[in-house]
Amino acid sequence: MISWVRQSIIPQTPDLDSTAFSDPLFLSTIGQFLVEHYKLWLLSIGLVVLLVAWLPLLLKKLPLSLPIIFVGMGMAIFAWTPLAQFSPHPVESPVLIEKASEFIVIVSLMGAGLKIGRPLSWAGWSITVRLLAIVMPLTIAFIALSGLSILGLPLASALLLGACLAPTDPVLAADVQIEKPDSEDSDEARFALTSEAGLNDALAFPFVHLAIAASAASLTGGVLAEWLWHDVVWRLTVGALVGGAGGWLLGQIIYRLPQDTRLSRTGDGFIALGATLAIYAMAEFAHGYGFLAVFIAGLILRRSAEGDDFNTEMHAFADETERLVMMVLLVLFGGMLTGGELLADIGWSNIIVAALVLLVIRPVIGYLGLVGVDRPPLEKFVIAFFGIRGLGSVYYLAFGLNHGDFAEQHSLWETLGLIVLGSILLHGLTVTPLMRHLSRRIYNKDE
Template sequence: MRSLHLGYTLVGVLAVLLAFWSSAIRRAPVSEPLLALLLGVLAGPVLGLIDLTDQRMAGLTLETTRILLAISLMAVALRFSATAYRTVLRPIGVLLVAGMAGMALIGAGLAWSVLGLPAALAVLLGACLTPTDPVLASSVVSGQPAEQSLPARLRQVISGESGANDGLAFLFVVLALIAAVPRPAGEQLFEAAWGVVGAVLVGLTVGYVAGRAVRAAEAREQVDKGSLLIFAAVLGVAALGIARMAGTDAVLAVFVTGLAYNRMIGQESRASEQRLDDALTRYLVLPVFFLLGLELPWRQWLELGWPAAAFAVAVLLLRRLPVVVVALRPALGMSWRDAVFLGWFGPIGVSALFYLTYSHREGAVDPRLWAAGTLVVALSTVVHGTTATVGRRWYAAR
């Protein structure tokens, strides 16, 4: 417990320091997740201050990533009005259908050809690395610097895609587990189908009921704006729990809940929830990346050798950028500048960690899966964290 309490202390101190210099961090070529990752590396592998068992670490990672995704997906769903999201349905739909399929295939192909993984394990790794992370993407598209440098439409597309594909990646992962883990195929097919259908049903129901309740409370002047901010956060956690009890895709259910809730409440009410981005997700992300820094599998990376490094670099360069810029740009209806920015800023982070941990719990225990996946997440955190400010300035200058 002493190690765990020391971790609380370090993360808390980091959060306080970042709160003091929050505006400066937004303009600097670093990000909050990157700083938390470096602190975890320093406290764990470098200084040896914190040493948790693998089983305990896996449980902490799974639950912290699940809760963080719930709150961050609520923030994504409420970042723009429901009308604004409807205007970008076409590009988001293209990215969710053709884009996700292309990224999953390329990730699997790289895992098979560069790492030499068996085909089933390569497909599973490609599926885990497919979703664009909403937490890391928030540092690119939210805040005053992003609003000044990037058009609203581009930020809406990145936000909408990062929210939706996190949940839809569950379908890819479950289908990949059919080949990777010896379980009845019929059972997993039903799990995949109910995961999507059930998530939509749960999300629509919870979001509608919550929205009606807020509107009724506001009509009687029984709720203040601060309460609405907290309500949006705990609504995400509630939707997560309900979806888990229903045995469906909890991540997708939370995002659908946020969209339904967004649709039900008025523009005036939504102004309070919109602050969820900066008020919560910037700091709730810190424990997850701190944990990642503690458990980075350095020894397994060394055992994999240069193919692991080549795989991580290839994933960042080839998994998304060619798909968006070359294959999908005409269907997206975007300029070259927009397509390049959208293609590059598809970071891999919390959602990938969640699916890697989930796959391990479901029986995919090959250590190469976790080693290669975490190397990609760590590299994406560093690269996308340091290029966010530069990328926005490049976009504005063009």
């Protein structure tokens, strides 16, 4: 009788015996789908991983980018295959979206830190300071104002939207960043965008927490004082201290111990991933900003290396991990757009806000923020224009919605999804010709 029930309810596959049917994964709908198409999954994943490695070579001189390719793949897969029934939607899977995007952001931040070798100085980092201290707060304010006046969002939701969309994404901005640790440091635009992306994720977090506080209560003097102390002063200080101490300690273990015991002798680049996760978790346990800790740790590890090739090995592993996870998340993002119908209800108000963010707010504020900087206009334009929005913005919105009580959640996701898609297309199509033109005109070299 039991055998008959199993055969009538659960589809049989020739590669499985009866013991597999007690596996909870197999009893679920998605589990059955995965098992029934297991070999096809292996083939598909293998081909996509090969594409991750090969496509950068093919796209190097074309006005295309990896994010465009993988978002397009996701849109096609979730629109025209049986996977459409599993199309993701951020409102339905907010915790999964938050944790997946959080992981790729911290890996990306470690990679960014490991490839910046410029010493800390006002002259060397002045553009970065302007982007963080002037451009980002003004960008948050103007995006929030757009949300209030055009989308009709409540104050808390508008502030959350501004905080999510202000940071330059460390993941999708790879094409405008320093390529690797031994790259030349003369490309001011690449350095500015890399250092900005490494720091502005952490510096946007206080504004996310301010939006969460506004969603729970009115912003009274007491609420603002608590926010200023705990979410600005304490969290930033702890994040910086944990990152500095953790990076220094790991630098001693990796590069300074006696030759036969130092960690660099292993040659294992995955040490970068272990360092990333350990330092991030320690900072979060201490109620600091893990994003800041990871980036600072990467900077210190880069300096501890002092030319040791192992730093390149760690960066290479972090970069490979980032690209693989990015591929998965962008395919899922494409699925949200088609199968999940994330943009099904967008209207002219969403389109207007998206156009303002991508074409007006960041470029104009970014350029004005660099007034007085003695750099060529073309270079300042590139720095201002490539404020790429991506998976970091997805993380912040998911985090905010999971920890606060915000109205208009669907409108927030629709607007953010449209802006991220617009950024992937706009910046992905223009990055190759603009960066090549900048390199020839300003840096006297070919990209």
